[in-house]
Amino acid sequence: MSEHFSALFSPRSVAIIGASEDVTRIGGRPLRYLNEAGYEGTVYPVNPNRETVQGYKAYASVADLPESPDIALLAVPAKATVEAVRSCAEKGVKAAIVFSAGFAEADEAGAAAQKEMVAIARAAGMRLLGPNCLGVFNSSAKFYGTFSVVLDEEFIQPGPVAIVSQSGAYGAALADLARNRGMGISQWLTSGNECDIDIAEALKYVVQQPETRVVMAYAEGVRNRDSFIEALDTARKLGKAIVFMKTGRSSVGAEAAASHTAALAGSDAVFDAVLRQYGAYRARTTAEQLDIAYAASFGIYPKGNKIGIFTFSGGFGIQMADDAEENGLKVAPMPADVQAELKALLPYASPKNPVDATAQAVTDLPLMTQYMRSMIERGGYDIFSAVLQSGPNSKTYGPRLIEALDAATAGAKDLVKAATMSVPREVEKQFEDRGFIVHEDGSALMKAIGALNQFRESFEQAKVRKALEPMQKIAIPREEVSEHAAKKLLSHAGIEFPHEELVAPDGDVGAAAARVGFPVVLKISSPDIAHKTEVGGVVVNVRSEDEAREAAAGILARAQDKVPGARIEGIVVTPMIGQGVETIAGVSRDPVLGPVVMFGLGGVFVEVLKDVTFRAAPFDVDEAHRMIREIRGYSMLEGVRGAEPSDVNALAELLSKLSRFAAAHAEEIEGIDLNPVRVMPKGQGVKVLDALIIPRKEV
Amino acid sequence: MSEHFSALFSPRSVAIIGASEDVTRIGGRPLRYLNEAGYEGTVYPVNPNRETVQGYKAYASVADLPESPDIALLAVPAKATVEAVRSCAEKGVKAAIVFSAGFAEADEAGAAAQKEMVAIARAAGMRLLGPNCLGVFNSSAKFYGTFSVVLDEEFIQPGPVAIVSQSGAYGAALADLARNRGMGISQWLTSGNECDIDIAEALKYVVQQPETRVVMAYAEGVRNRDSFIEALDTARKLGKAIVFMKTGRSSVGAEAAASHTAALAGSDAVFDAVLRQYGAYRARTTAEQLDIAYAASFGIYPKGNKIGIFTFSGGFGIQMADDAEENGLKVAPMPADVQAELKALLPYASPKNPVDATAQAVTDLPLMTQYMRSMIERGGYDIFSAVLQSGPNSKTYGPRLIEALDAATAGAKDLVKAATMSVPREVEKQFEDRGFIVHEDGSALMKAIGALNQFRESFEQAKVRKALEPMQKIAIPREEVSEHAAKKLLSHAGIEFPHEELVAPDGDVGAAAARVGFPVVLKISSPDIAHKTEVGGVVVNVRSEDEAREAAAGILARAQDKVPGARIEGIVVTPMIGQGVETIAGVSRDPVLGPVVMFGLGGVFVEVLKDVTFRAAPFDVDEAHRMIREIRGYSMLEGVRGAEPSDVNALAELLSKLSRFAAAHAEEIEGIDLNPVRVMPKGQGVKVLDALIIPRKEV
Structure with missing residues (x-):
């Protein structure tokens, strides 16, 4: 990566395909900027109709260039772009920036053309930025690979700020606003359609540059979970601040974002959580983004909060x-x-x-x-x-x-x-x-x-923070399993469940109940019945052997009646546990950000107040503690109205284990529900009373 | 009021006591501003040591002035101020502005001097602004009764904005920021210690001026509930926007505000609610205050929200x-x-x-x-x-x-x-x-x-909105009353309670329970026992006459044991009602804003989430509806998980009645608790299951 990014931000030579004499045109503006800024590398205008362009010697084609330029700026119309990409690939160009619009964002023909140029570039080991982007600049290297009008009147001073934006217009506006506030910007990159290079890769590069202290980023979503998280993690390890503007918070905004860049639709709440988890600051307004980047550009952080x-x-x-x-x-x-x-x-x-x-x-x-x-x-x-x-x-x-x-x-x-x-x-x-x-x-x-x-x-x-050891993978069935089986699978992650017995349909539930200890709960056990209560498959507070036998018979009868043909493993007998604070934990897959752990308090907190919080899996126990403290009803776990404080340590352990299990089996598992999880008083652990695993149908 | 405020903002003549030749001094600056702005009224510098001041003929004393000036600016040290006020009062000055600090905000001697000058002014029918303030200006009248340096370099253009601020520094900063944004300001007033004129009165005046479209206000608190509410109400009736900065949100800020101006300590949450109730916008930041005032200064409001x-x-x-x-x-x-x-x-x-x-x-x-x-x-x-x-x-x-x-x-x-x-x-x-x-x-x-x-x-x-008829007053005992008695008092407000019977200590509780209908709740009835549950004074779910008799005996015995000497009226028998959504309603007295109604959902909503909302009493049913919709858990009342929608109309009626009762008896009642109030399904009303009235000890 590094070599290509060096070519992108600090090329020794640059070709401009479609170079123009007119300094207001897309093919003229970058040349003007390079010239006026005193770019010290070699500039190769490519224009078959002219001897020189803006005073530089012109070449008829890429093939005619005397060397392989580090970078090529493609200022040609969409329909000529694929051929231009091909000529660059053949010449051994390291990276090309495609300015034109009219590709995947436009229609199917555009999407096909975009796909084709990616294939050409990949085969040749050339990287592509764009299409439909404003390009890059690196003011400390005096390199301007952009046609943005933001540089029209005045260049931007080098400095500790970097800008990485999917939207060209937004990236340009940020640069303008930052300049007005006296902030210096070294690297600036807009990624447009992101056919190859995306903002995650760009982020990771810019945070590693010594002059960068803070990055302002803009995205409607990201394409690659792992490289995005890696970029955020690299930044915090290096002590570089990332101030993020993520749009699509509202349903209207999210819908507009989805239609703008179809591939990116993930949950805004999850994106938000991931930024928090990895230490990036999510700004709510552009003004706030600038304020915080400005403060971080000093590179001095308070030792405490006094x-x-x-x-x-x-x-x-x-x-x-x-x-x-x-x-x-x-x-x-x-x-x-x-x-x-x-x-x-x-x-x-x-x-x-x-x-x-x-x-x-x-x-x-x-x-x-x-x-x-x-x-x-x-x-x-x-x-x-x-x-x-x-x-x-x-x-x-x-x-x-x-x-x-x-x-x-x-x-x-x-x-x-x-x-x-x-x-x-x-x-x-x-x-x-x-x-x-x-x-x-x-x-x-x-x-x-x-x-x-x-x-x-x-x-x-x-x-x-210590690196998390990946959890040992186990075989996960690719079809529905019963609650009892799900608990067995999860116990490989070190998640403990109250002792329970599975009694075959013709077994003695009464005797099992006596062994478990009254009062007990009886539940139908079947891979085909995920929502047991809804089919009358659960009886609580069973207090004697006879009662247990009678209840079991009722459960089996109702199951056969309501779900004919369901595979019935039998009846699970578990102790009745009514104490503790009711919480729920779960795993879901975000279409972009992958396996995500959700945590919330049960009852009205989740149902009425949607008081839940998310983290990308996996995460450690410290992160789980931060996650737990984020919910609005956290004081329930600290103990209200004289109640004892709950065993938050055990809860954090549970969430971390769940996250590691989810991460290890990301390809096999679509979702997990642990509901309810009763958090007992401090020192007494958590009681996970139900478990559901939803396997992934296809990978 | 109007005559005095006309004198304050548009005087025909102005005396400056302590007028100075030095235009940078407190006594020199206003004179310079009046001169440079071309003030058209008569200016009387008072200075015993000079023939003229800044070109104006000077007078040795107020008594020597050829007429009674409309207004006097007192630019003399604190210790000379009382005498200056006296001379103005004797001369028949309509209003005087006291610039000096060193009064109630400083020490007891200062407070005494402040009190004395108020007494002198009141006796003469003269109004006072300040002390410890920056004064006023009215740019449309070219009148500048201020020594603020904000006018040092440039006057402010007249326009649709007015500024009313307790803090001189804040008021001056607002004027400066508004000017930078191109906003015109006509009236500007800073009230300082508010020994007489306060921001409520000033607000009411400025919103009535035809050129005013929007007011920016700053306060740490207010002194007079009625005139403050009247000012807000006048503004919304005239279609004038008020954008308010109220400081003291945080506990540290509130403490600093309290020590800054001791008389003002009210609850920030109540202040916030009152602003919302009366249509003023509370800005969280100065930037927001300016943004909104700027938008409102156009005087055009959207017809809808599309x-x-x-x-x-x-x-x-x-x-x-x-x-x-x-x-x-x-x-x-x-x-x-x-x-x-x-x-x-x-x-x-x-x-x-x-x-x-x-x-x-x-x-x-x-x-x-x-x-x-x-x-x-x-x-x-x-x-x-x-x-x-x-x-x-x-x-x-x-x-x-x-x-x-x-x-x-x-x-x-x-x-x-x-x-x-x-x-x-x-x-x-x-x-x-x-x-x-x-x-x-x-x-x-x-x-x-x-x-x-x-x-x-x-x-x-x-x-x-129709004017609320004041509720008929009734006699409220000035000592504690039992729940049963409290309910009787509240029923005068039209608040209904489930049928209940009070059985004397030697009466037959069993028979009463049978008449009320099982299951019933039994409660001790005593003016001396406010918290009945804590002394074992409540037994719920009583299902037979015998059970009732036994429970009643237990209650009476525990009451005598736990609260010896309590006056026991007997046992109240009420129906047991478990349905509906549990809510609470109450009344408390804010030290500044008077009787305030509180509403919230019961259980974790109030205990854990502090999900409550306030309104100043009285208010109508429409306002009660807005109040109810403000709580975060509102969807509980709309019906969650298939529950029926609750009778929000009946709840709103209850809150409005409670508010009118509280307002009518503001002098007699310290607080009221209705807890719980069960809101039944739509059409089935509300069930108020308990009531407590706390009388005011002294008025």
């Missing part, structure tokens, strides 16, 4: 405290002795946190400095944030503010520094140059700092 | 569809025949909605116009929103876009028009001048349009 807020105005301090707490930050009070000292300096001030030095401090440089220095040196904060509003723009007071901040922060290493201000860009820059994360809006700033804190936690987790 | 989205890029269309749906808008498909026509024009387009005309339409003016015109004329949309990004800034394509939009929207009356674009301010303005609500960020735009839709609903409700 924030000190400095203000000259009570109201703004309160507002920022609200926003900080809402974003997972802790507005911890200043140490009491420091508060007393500051109060002595200015009796009307509020030195607790938010630290309100009042308008008095505006005109008093030593006082202002003392307040800030006390917060930074003795407050024990991981983050220092000041509310400055238009102050820095004041001719008299602005320079004093900077002086005070310089003095107060001089010795502060590892401190995340932030400030709100409403000032011209050049004033903001003075603060940014001092390492301050600056925003006009305090709420947006606190959201971004909260996101930095989440990234730090995720990076730390990635460092200590 | 939105048509026009885009040249699939990705942006999907994103906007997500955002629209998330904000209560309906991305309804285009009529099938229109889709077919558009598809025929451009086979690769997506004409459903979002309508993606593809990049093809960018260069094809007739095509682009036809697409937009079809959406606007035949789509049936209330809102038209276009994704234009940097397009309007293009020299070749920008003018075409405007031409197409002009042609397409020419006949569209009542249509809310919106667009996203990332362009310089002067280009935005071209669209605004055509009535387009413009934003760089699509998510922020959709949130603002969603808010407009909410405002429209609220304005419509205000038009049809």
Whole structure:
């Protein structure tokens, strides 16, 4: 991969097929950019009608080129593209970018043409980007393989940000907005139809580039689960932040996305969970995506979540405290002795946190400095944030503010520094140059700092996480199995079930029930009856041998009546367990993201509130704990109204085992239901009372 | 009020006590602003040491002024303020603004001084604004009674926006941010310590001004429930939008707010509910506050929530569809025949909605116009929103876009028009001048349009809402009463309870139980036992006369044992009712906002999920319906898993009656609990199974 991606982002030579003299055309614009930016590699315009194009010597065909260029930009109409791809493949080009639309997104003929060019490229070991894309650029290599108009007026400065987007228009807009905020972008890639290279591969490449600190990504879905997850995992291991815009949250949006790129339809809730699981931040709005990428572009993450807020105005301090707490930050009070000292300096001030030095401090440089220095040196904060509003723009007071901040922060290493201000860009820059994360809006700033804190936690987790041993595979029948058989299969994953006995249809259920211990539950056992309750196949709270025999006879009769011809293995006798907190766990297959574990509380939580959470399988016990804590009704497991705390450790073990079992048998299993799972008081484990495995019909 | 507020915002004459020649000082700045803005009234600087101040003839004292000025600006230190207020009162000044800090917010001496000046003003019929405030301005009257530096470089244009803020710094920042967005502001008021005039009164005044379309408000809390609610109600009746920033959401923020302005501590959740109830929009961030005020400043509200989205890029269309749906808008498909026509024009387009005309339409003016015109004329949309990004800034394509939009929207009356674009301010303005609500960020735009839709609903409700008749007051005992007595009191409000009998301690509970009908519930009846279950005072599911007699004896014995000396009225016998959806309703007193009705589902919904909602009492049945629909578990009442829908109408009647009862007896009642309230299937009403009234100890 790396060699092809080097060709894509830092080619030593580039051919432009369909090169044009007209700098506003698709075949002219990249040439103009390469020329104006001072690209240092060799440029080969291919145009059979001209001697030169935009001052470069032109070639009649790819075959005529004096060498195999690293990359070819195909600025030819859709119908000429397959032949152009072929000529590049024959010439030994490493990678080609297809700009044209009119392929798989258009109609069947386009899809066929797309398939053909992929086959040609694959056979030759050439990689393809697009079609229907805006291409790439790498501003640190001065390479511009794009016809995006975003570079029309001004190039983009290199910097710590990378952009990877399926949508060309969105990727271009992000670049424009980032530039307006003074953010530098090195790598930029739009993947369009993704006939070959997709955003997962691109993500994995850009996060490995030393200059990249943060990636802004856009997708409507992904094509390859494994490479997508690998990219996310690589990023967090390297401490690189990914800020993701995934569209298709709403049903209308999802439908529009599905019709836009048919292959991508997966569940938005699962996609969301996977981003969280692998430490990427999912932005809800483009503004938020930019805010967080901007904050992460500083490359400094808070060591913890304690924030000190400095203000000259009570109201703004309160507002920022609200926003900080809402974003997972802790507005911890200043140490009491420091508060007393500051109060002595200015009796009307509020030195607790938010630290309100009042308008008095505006005109008093030593006082202002003392307040800030006390917060930074003795407050024990991981983050220092000041509310400055238009102050820095004041001719008299602005320079004093900077002086005070310089003095107060001089010795502060590892401190995340932030400030709100409403000032011209050049004033903001003075603060940014001092390492301050600056925003006009305090709420947006606190959201971004909260996101930095989440990234730090995720990076730390990635460092200590051990690789999961793949679970030993077992043979899974390719047809329905009974509950009893499903439990046996799952017990290979280390999942334990209460002791139960399977009694053949002509066996003595009464005796078995006595051995299991009253009260018991009786259930029909049949691979053909998945929903046992609905056919009267379950009797609970059976209290004697006679009752058991009678109930069993009834169950067998109803089963034969309701499901004629069902294969009846007999009656399963299990202990009746009514205690514990009712939960459910399950596995399903997302069409894109593969086996996914679902967890939720039972009853109204799942039925009314849809209070469930997902994780891609497999995952470890720590991740299972995070998953469990995500549900809204989590306090049920902590114990409410005097109930004992539940055995969340055992529950986490169960979920992790289930996930590893699901991952090992992803090809054989369509779904698993463990419902209900009763979580007993701490130390007493979980009781899985029912199990259903749905085999995959075809692979 | 009106006369004093006219003096405050449009005085014919203004005195500045402590007027200064130095235009950077508190006493110099207002004079400079009045002078530079061309204020047409008479200006009286009061300064005993000068003949003139900033070119105006100066007076040695207020007493020396040739007339009673409408307003006085007090730019004197805190310790000189009381005397200045006295001299103004004696002169017959209508309203005075006190800029100085150092009063109730500082210490007890300051609080005493504040009290004294209020007494002086009240006695003379003079109104006071402040102290500790930045004052007011009214740009349409060219009156500037403020020393805020926000006007230092540039005045603010008159316009449809008003700003009312407790915090001077926040109010000034809002004015600055609004100006940066090109919004005009007529009235601006900051209320500081609110020793007399508070933001409620100010709100009520500004919403009545014809030029005001929208108010941005900031508060940490309010002082007067009735005038605050009256202000909100006046606004919605006049169709004026209020966009509110209320700080103190988090516990840290609430604590900081409480220490900032001690008198204001009310519940944030109740404040939130009151804003919703009376149609004000509570912004979560300052950016959101500005976005929504900006959209409302156009004064055009959508007739419904159907939105048509026009885009040249699939990705942006999907994103906007997500955002629209998330904000209560309906991305309804285009009529099938229109889709077919558009598809025929451009086979690769997506004409459903979002309508993606593809990049093809960018260069094809007739095509682009036809697409937009079809959406606007035949789509049936209330809102038209276009994704234009940097397009309007293009020299070749920008003018075409405007031409197409002009042609397409020419006949569209009542249509809310919106667009996203990332362009310089002067280009935005071209669209605004055509009535387009413009934003760089699509998510922020959709949130603002969603808010407009909410405002429209609220304005419509205000038009049809009938005044609530006050409920007839009854005598409420000022001490605890038994459940039985509480039910009797509540039945005066028309609240019905299942038939029950109170049996004296020596009466025959068995016979009463037989009359009520088995199974029954027995409960101790005592004004001294509020929590009956905790003392063993309740026995449920009693099935025979003998069982009833035995249970009653047990209850009486336990009550005497656990609560010695309790006044025992006897045993209440009620029917046992287990059906219906369990809910709870209650009344509590918010320290600021008075009697408040709470509603929630019972069980885990209230205990684990805190899924409750509030309304200030009283309210009508329609409002009760909105309240009920707000809870997250609402679908429980619609019927889940095949259950019948519940009698929500009866529930709404109950809540409205409860609210009217609470309002009528606000002085006598501290709280009411109806728990549980079982909501039976539709048509079968509600069963209130328990009632508790907590009287107010002191008024």
